[in-house]
Amino acid sequence: MDKKGLSVEDIQHLLSHGIPMSEGMGVIVDGLPEDGAVLRVPYSDSLVRPGGTISGPVMMALADAAMYAAILGRLGAVIMAVTANLNIHFLHRPGKSDLIANAKILKLGKRLAVCEVALYSIGQPEMVAQVSGSYSLPPEEGSGG
Amino acid sequence: MDKKGLSVEDIQHLLSHGIPMSEGMGVIVDGLPEDGAVLRVPYSDSLVRPGGTISGPVMMALADAAMYAAILGRLGAVIMAVTANLNIHFLHRPGKSDLIANAKILKLGKRLAVCEVALYSIGQPEMVAQVSGSYSLPPEEGSGG
Amino acid sequence: MDKKGLSVEDIQHLLSHGIPMSEGMGVIVDGLPEDGAVLRVPYSDSLVRPGGTISGPVMMALADAAMYAAILGRLGAVIMAVTANLNIHFLHRPGKSDLIANAKILKLGKRLAVCEVALYSIGQPEMVAQVSGSYSLPPEEGSGG
Amino acid sequence: MDKKGLSVEDIQHLLSHGIPMSEGMGVIVDGLPEDGAVLRVPYSDSLVRPGGTISGPVMMALADAAMYAAILGRLGAVIMAVTANLNIHFLHRPGKSDLIANAKILKLGKRLAVCEVALYSIGQPEMVAQVSGSYSLPPEEGSGG
Numbered sequence: 093m094d095k096k097g098l099s100v101e102d103i104q105h106l107l108s109h110g111i112p113m114s115e116g117m118g119v120i121v122d123g124l125p126e127d128g129a130v131l132r133v134p135y136s137d138s139l140v141r142p143g144g145t146i147s148g149p150v151m152m153a154l155a156d157a158a159m160y161a162a163i164l165g166r167l168g169a170v171i172m173a174v175t176a177n178l179n180i181h182f183l184h185r186p187g188k189s190d191l192i193a194n195a196k197i198l199k200l201g202k203r204l205a206v207c208e209v210a211l212y213s214i215g216q217p218e219m220v221a222q223v224s225g226s227y228s229l230p231p232e233e234g235s236g237g
Numbered sequence: 238m239d240k241k242g243l244s245v246e247d248i249q250h251l252l253s254h255g256i257p258m259s260e261g262m263g264v265i266v267d268g269l270p271e272d273g274a275v276l277r278v279p280y281s282d283s284l285v286r287p288g289g290t291i292s293g294p295v296m297m298a299l300a301d302a303a304m305y306a307a308i309l310g311r312l313g314a315v316i317m318a319v320t321a322n323l324n325i326h327f328l329h330r331p332g333k334s335d336l337i338a339n340a341k342i343l344k345l346g347k348r349l350a351v352c353e354v355a356l357y358s359i360g361q362p363e364m365v366a367q368v369s370g371s372y373s374l375p376p377e378e379g380s381g382g
Numbered sequence: 383m384d385k386k387g388l389s390v391e392d393i394q395h396l397l398s399h400g401i402p403m404s405e406g407m408g409v410i411v412d413g414l415p416e417d418g419a420v421l422r423v424p425y426s427d428s429l430v431r432p433g434g435t436i437s438g439p440v441m442m443a444l445a446d447a448a449m450y451a452a453i454l455g456r457l458g459a460v461i462m463a464v465t466a467n468l469n470i471h472f473l474h475r476p477g478k479s480d481l482i483a484n485a486k487i488l489k490l491g492k493r494l495a496v497c498e499v500a501l502y503s504i505g506q507p508e509m510v511a512q513v514s515g516s517y518s519l520p521p522e523e524g525s526g527g
Numbered sequence: 528m529d530k531k532g533l534s535v536e537d538i539q540h541l542l543s544h545g546i547p548m549s550e551g552m553g554v555i556v557d558g559l560p561e562d563g564a565v566l567r568v569p570y571s572d573s574l575v576r577p578g579g580t581i582s583g584p585v586m587m588a589l590a591d592a593a594m595y596a597a598i599l600g601r602l603g604a605v606i607m608a609v610t611a612n613l614n615i616h617f618l619h620r621p622g623k624s625d626l627i628a629n630a631k632i633l634k635l636g637k638r639l640a641v642c643e644v645a646l647y648s649i650g651q652p653e654m655v656a657q658v659s660g661s662y663s664l665p666p667e668e669g670s671g672g
Contacts, residue, residue, distance in 0.1 A: 153294035
């Protein structure tokens with residue numbers, strides 16, 4: 093097998109059965125472009141905050157899941173990869189529509205992966221939030237690290 | 238009345254009835270020290286991620302709620318205050334116990350409030366995550382801003 | 383005049399005569415694409431850190447200057463715009479060559495502008511650092527803000 | 528020798544002779560409290576930005592140096608430790624006086640150290656900037672990492 097990364101189906105399964113918040117939000121893996129991942133949260137009234145827009149924590153959770161998916165899609169089942177840092181700028185209010193996260197790996201080191209994520213709201217041209225973050229990667233088996 | 242900030246009860250009501258993710262996590266307002274807020278998420282198996290610890294998005298949601306509570310506790314019902322930016326460093330894995338957020342306002346300007354939040358896991362001495370962030374404050378009524 | 387933004391020459395003058403650190407680094411304004419700015423620091427042995435690469439503070443200073451230039455290029459002489467927040471991820475070591483900052487405005491609100499900046503080292507394909515940040519914008523004259 | 532960390536004098540020497548920007552700013556190591564470091568930049572007119580206050584890049588450079596000093600003071604001569612990420616919130620304008628950075632190590636892992644830094648301006652009670660960041664630590668010799 094050439095590719096060691098997980099497939100869309102594998103990642104969808106992990107997100108839907110292992111991570112409660114992703115489950116609760118109904119996160120869908122839309123695709124795995126090279127060095128990236130596209131995830132979606134279907135709009136639901138249960139995700140809004142005062143003012144009627146999808147809440148910040150939903151956006152952060154989706155962005156975090158998208159970085160995780162991009163790394164799994166590239167490296168395979170590094171299930172124990174953990175977020176080291178996440179930074180989000182909220183830009184424009186999302187509309188009452190699905191939220192899309194477009195994650196891209198900027199650096200894949202031995203110990204740390206750095207990603208950026210653009211969040212969009214279906215039907216709006218502007219980015220609704222910009223995220224960057226790093227994931228700490230577990231040492232490979234047998235490496236003694 | 239001297240104090241224009243909201244009370245613990247008011248903020249608890251807002252978090253429990255207006256913000257779905259806080260509701261779902263069962264966020265509790267433990268107190269409102271000066272220029273700050275202490276919030277808690279009771280431990281629940283429904284909040285864990287692969288590896289058995291409380292997930293990052295739960296920590297981010299709690300930190301965001303704690304900054305919001307600190308601002309409401311100081312300024313009153315600025316319900317439309319919105320997170321402009323949030324940065325989190327994950328430090329140590331939380332245990333299977335309640336998660337505590339200790340938020341403190343670092344700056345309260347006319348347009349922007351900046352806070353830092355220390356997250357702890359009951360029974361562990363080390364901080365589990367360090368958060369900083371800013372909230373954009375709506376213009377006061379009548380200010381035309 | 384249609385465009386209220388400053389020109390490349392105006393911004394170059396400001397950076398070279400008003401901001402000591404930019405002066406010291408010899409920052410050059412390479413261009414002002416729409417909603418953005420491209421700045422450059424010519425390589426110099428006086429900018430390196432242990433290990434022989436351009437130091438982190440030089441990269442942060444260049445990124446900050448690039449965000450400032452993008453905002454001046456769009457809004458005009460808002461000289462008192464001040465950085466509210468800056469977040470940088472260092473990705474790959476820059477080489478012994480000029481450092482380029484490509485800044486883009488993600489949001490231009492009344493009070494806050496949010497930008498992202500990609501830093502490159504001439505001759506290397508990978509981004510050397512990823513920056514995002516926000517600038518606080520002074521109230522317009524006569525707005526009473 | 529019990530302590531493997533570097534001394535104030537060792538770190539002062541490194542900052543004054545190896546890091547051009549620190550040299551140019553005249554950074555002084557004031558002390559090495561446990562798990563931390565206190566650094567100072569003497570006020571100089573050559574460090575100001577339009578508006579007459581010490582520029583943001585000077586604050587970022589000082590905060591970065593303070594994190595580096597805290598790590599060297601704890602771990603010894605890990606000269607190749609490199610900044611992975613730095614996040615700064617600018618809070619209040621510093622005065623025309625020395626700038627102080629108070630850095631504290633929040634986490635010291637095998638691969639990553641996370642610090643926070645509070646910046647103060649002598650004579651002002653409020654924090655002028657809040658910084659958090661992570662340093663990537665080189666593998667120990669012989670560890671094969």
